[in-house]
Amino acid sequence: MKRQTGGIVLQQLFNDLIKQEVKPFLAKHGFAKKSLNFSKTTEGLFYMFNFQKSSGNSAENVMFYVNCGIYAAELAQIQSKEILTAPQEAECHFRARIGEIAQAAPDRFAITPDTDRDELRKTLLGGLEEVIRFYDKMTRARSIVDYYISGPFLHLGEESFHLLLQSNDTAAANQYLKALQEKYGAENRWAIFENKYEAIFNKYGVEFNKL
Template sequence: MQNELKQIIKEIIAPLFKQNGFKKKANNFAKIFPEFAWTVNIQSSKWNSEDEVEFTINTGIYNEKLFRAINEWEPSNFPMEVESVLRIRINELKNSSQNWYKLSKATNLDEVKKQVEKDIQNVILPYFEQFKTIEDVIRGLENKEELGLYENPHYLTILYEIYGEHDRAQRRINEVYAKTKDHLQKEFIIELANRLGLNVN
């Protein structure tokens, strides 16, 4: 069934993303803008076998400046979904409990192809369209936090500082520091503040 998955990627997934301005590296796709990138990863299940293959589509928003600020290692030379923020899987975008597309000898391959094509065209690409500027990305993180869906608390601090909202960055890092109980995390926040030119009170 691995050949069938490769066929779907080659015949359906890769052409669709290419038509919409994405570049490809292995099973990863990225549409690159000046300050960020839309990222996609085709993930295979670790439980796959010769007779049954499951895969899904993961999406995210990648910002190299954010990655460099939060990590101590060099980023990949291709924007990767695994190194992104606002990561979300296709089934979450569809509000579906079905996490995986399934391929087996009993599968109608054409039906899977049609479903994948439909999901990319009608779900993934329209979802990405809400992120056209870095301000949209920041707003997306803020909205997610307001809903109680928290990512790394430092993402917004870093983005505020990088993109000219110093006062908001300063307030936020102090708020995060005040709420943090773990000693090692507090040390990291102080180190991050120093790197960003912020002060922790």
């Protein structure tokens, strides 16, 4: 019974953390709460935080993740998808765990009987604040594309080339292509991506430089 009670107490600490600390903090920044999701909409962009409880929780350890996401209507149009007014985290075009953006925040938080609540609160709210500053710089679909180009990452590659070539930014498109070729060109799967990218370049009448 003691372990069960401990689990209930720790779960209540998590609930209190969300209700008493996270909700008012994010509300000040324009985020509305629905279940364990907090979201804010601007023209063409949807920003969100998703609090995901770990499936491995126990009576002595309540763990959770903070997932960050940005959805862009313009990228949904490029994907020929229906534009969503309330996308789920998995449907966002930009996705990251809080620790990928806020260096002081862990990828996974844990509440145990020994957890320092003030330290947990400070770390979590500090991480959320850093992500909000990051969100403030992500003001359009091109911001998301530029983030993945800087990797360079394959994620959103097709959408990125469409966006760049639609806006006649062939220099950025060629630079991104060259960076991808240098990073992934030796991999067997590269031929699949190369064919897709070449078709996009052809659609806009832009010369495609193969490896």
